[in-house]
Amino acid sequence: MAADSGTRVFATRTLPGDALERAGREVELEVWPGPGAPSPEELRDRLASCEGLLCLLTDRIDAPLLAAAPRLRVVSSCSVGVDHVDLAAASARGIPVGHTPGVLTETTADLAFALLLAAARRIPEADRFVRSGAWTPARSWEPDLLLGRDLHGAVLGLIGLGAIGRAVAARAQGFGMRVLGWNRSPCEVAGVERVPLPELLARSAFVSLHVALCDDTRGLLGPAELASLPRGAVLVNTARGGLVDESALAAALRSGHLAAAALDVYEAEPLPPDSPLLGVPGLVLAPHIGSASVATRARMADLAVDNLLAGLRSEPMPHCANPEVRQDLARRTGP
Numbered sequence: 237m238a239a240d241s242g243t244r245v246f247a248t249r250t251l252p253g254d255a256l257e258r259a260g261r262e263v264e265l266e267v268w269p270g271p272g273a274p275s276p277e278e279l280r281d282r283l284a285s286c287e288g289l290l291c292l293l294t295d296r297i298d299a300p301l302l303a304a305a306p307r308l309r310v311v312s313s314c315s316v317g318v319d320h321v322d323l324a325a326a327s328a329r330g331i332p333v334g335h336t337p338g339v340l341t342e343t344t345a346d347l348a349f350a351l352l353l354a355a356a357r358r359i360p361e362a363d364r365f366v367r368s369g370a371w372t373p374a375r376s377w378e379p380d381l382l383l384g385r386d387l388h389g390a391v392l393g394l395i396g397l398g399a400i401g402r403a404v405a406a407r408a409q410g411f412g413m414r415v416l417g418w419n420r421s422p423c424e425v426a427g428v429e430r431v432p433l434p435e436l437l438a439r440s441a442f443v444s445l446h447v448a449l450c451d452d453t454r455g456l457l458g459p460a461e462l463a464s465l466p467r468g469a470v471l472v473n474t475a476r477g478g479l480v481d482e483s484a485l486a487a488a489l490r491s492g493h494l495a496a497a498a499l500d501v502y503e504a505e506p507l508p509p510d511s512p513l514l515g516v517p518g519l520v521l522a523p524h525i526g527s528a529s530v531a532t533r534a535r536m537a538d539l540a541v542d543n544l545l546a547g548l549r550s551e552p553m554p555h556c557a558n559p560e561v562r563q564d565l566a567r568r569t570g571p
């Protein structure tokens with residue numbers, strides 16, 4: 237069954253691939269022309285007459301916005317994370333919220349591992365060294381030039397053993413690392429030693445974060461947790477910026493307690509031009525590109541459109557982030 241072709245949907249950005257074209261064949265689709273994202277006011281105005289919203293993780297979908305969208309029946313976010321959506325408010329309205337788990341797992345794990353290597357082996361610093369002309373005949377090969385940390389044989393602590401954490405564990409095992417893991421709910425992962433979080437922090441030379449941002453995990457790594465890492469440890473965050481206290485991280489790097497860190501996500505995105513992080517030594521920075529491969533972004537767009545169209549047909553979404561609404565839908569459309 238197709239969604240009613242008079243159904244109005246607003247998409248806050250064009251997406252890679254042909255998923256939006258597919259949506260446009262089924263619904264009356266308006267795509268924000270850009271540049272950039274619509275402002276909160278523009279989003280509210282557009283949503284006033286829409287039944288569907290296709291959004292990104294940069295669009296804040298909060299209770300006041302939902303209240304200003306009386307016809308809205310479906311939200312579909314082209315992201316796995318849904319910390320930008322007030323799920324409780326959406327559920328209270330019976331609005332299913334689609335998201336895109338699964339399709340970005342391996343691509344995000346690749347980036348986490350790339351950042352682990354980049355930070356451990358000081359790759360961006362090495363690149364700057366060559367480009368700056370500092371690599372002169374007098375310094376052609378120095379015994380102590382740009383010394384980093386070995387991954388092989390080292391202990392990697394994974395905070396979060398969901399799909400992405402497990403994909404990082406598989407890569408780490410291939411690199412000969414010993415892997416510790418902490419997860420909020422019980423789970424067993426082959427080759428990963430489950431330990432309490434304080435033990436993981438105390439034993440890990442490398443730590444990588446793979447938990448969702450929610451009330452329980454905000455500020456998970458603060459000054460005390462960072463201080464409990466072994467001296468010379470390396471931290472990688474490809475999950476959400478709010479998990480780590482950025483000032484405490486900057487202080488730990490400046491003091492030399494941490495050897496290096498690599499971030500793909502920040503408390504505020506984009507990183508403000510005057511962010512103190514920009515001047516911190518040993519810090520590798522990326523602009524939230526965990527899922528940014530050609531194939532994966534197209535798969536995310538496809539899944540976001542699948543979620544959107546299923547929701548508008550009052551069918552269960554392939555991936556719904558507020559299961560209580562999903563269950564209601566299943567009951568309504570069940571045999």
Ligand code: DGY
Pocket residue numbers: 293314315316317318340475526527528
């Ligand atoms: C997500 O989807 O939540 C990632 O952070 C971006 O791909």
